[in-house]
Amino acid sequence: MQQHVASAPRIVMGIFTVFAGVLYGHTGFDVFINGYKSKNWKQTIGTVVQEEGETYNPYDPNKLIVPTIQYNADQKVLDPDTNQQVTIHRQFINRNYSYSFFGLSRKDVKELKLTDHLIPNTKVKLFYDPQDPKESVVVPGMSYGTLQTSALGIGCILSGLTFGLAKEDILSWSGLRKNKLAGGIFGFSMLLMLSSFSIPVFVKRQVFEGTEEERKARWIDPYIVKAEETSSNK
Numbered sequence: 001m002q003q004h005v006a007s008a009p010r011i012v013m014g015i016f017t018v019f020a021g022v023l024y025g026h027t028g029f030d031v032f033i034n035g036y037k038s039k040n041w042k043q044t045i046g047t048v049v050q051e052e053g054e055t056y057n058p059y060d061p062n063k064l065i066v067p068t069i070q071y072n073a074d075q076k077v078l079d080p081d082t083n084q085q086v087t088i089h090r091q092f093i094n095r096n097y098s099y100s101f102f103g104l105s106r107k108d109v110k111e112l113k114l115t116d117h118l119i120p121n122t123k124v125k126l127f128y129d130p131q132d133p134k135e136s137v138v139v140p141g142m143s144y145g146t147l148q149t150s151a152l153g154i155g156c157i158l159s160g161l162t163f164g165l166a167k168e169d170i171l172s173w174s175g176l177r178k179n180k181l182a183g184g185i186f187g188f189s190m191l192l193m194l195s196s197f198s199i200p201v202f203v204k205r206q207v208f209e210g211t212e213e214e215r216k217a218r219w220i221d222p223y224i225v226k227a228e229e230t231s232s233n234k
Helices: 002-027 029-040 106-110 146-165 173-178 180-196 199-207 212-219 227-232
Strands: 042-054 065-079 084-094 123-129 132-137
Touching: 002 029, 002 146, 029 123, 029 132, 029 146, 065 106, 065 123, 065 132, 084 123, 084 132, 146 180, 146 199
Parallel strands: none
Antiparallel strands: 042 065, 042 123, 065 084, 123 132
């Protein structure tokens, strides 16, 4: 009976840690999936309507300052009269320049000088999800910043499970000796969470690789629509 009472706080703490891990890990899941799929999204042309707008991604707390881009896309909706799906042409707003920026700070993205080159009325290439047209991005590609949320989430889940389910308190030396497997898993989870804090450094290094001109050639120039391209699409 005493052993059961003593383990109850650990079980509660374990459940709380697992729940926190699932919740935090999920924050980057949609961003990771969209980043992976974005290279196969449908391309269109959008127009910059505001040079500075906050990202609307609810999972990115940094609220990056990027150009606000307006674009048109087809969307399937349910017709209430016929109860059938119909395609309508709608207008959408993009404030998510690239999933690759996930995890960067406002200051980091400002250094790319996106708003200096993408002024209002600039035409830009843009990619949107044909299944969900409100999801769009200018620069498609993977979001490596979400690896941090995944690593922290998995680490919390593993540590919560081992801490809550172990028969002995693995935070004590005696408990660790009696539960070597649980202690090993717990140690791995701690290492995983600690290593996750180096991921933003990797993301920043990847985004800012090269000179200022090379970064402009990678993140801005290929996506600005030239006048001849606009006329050929009419």
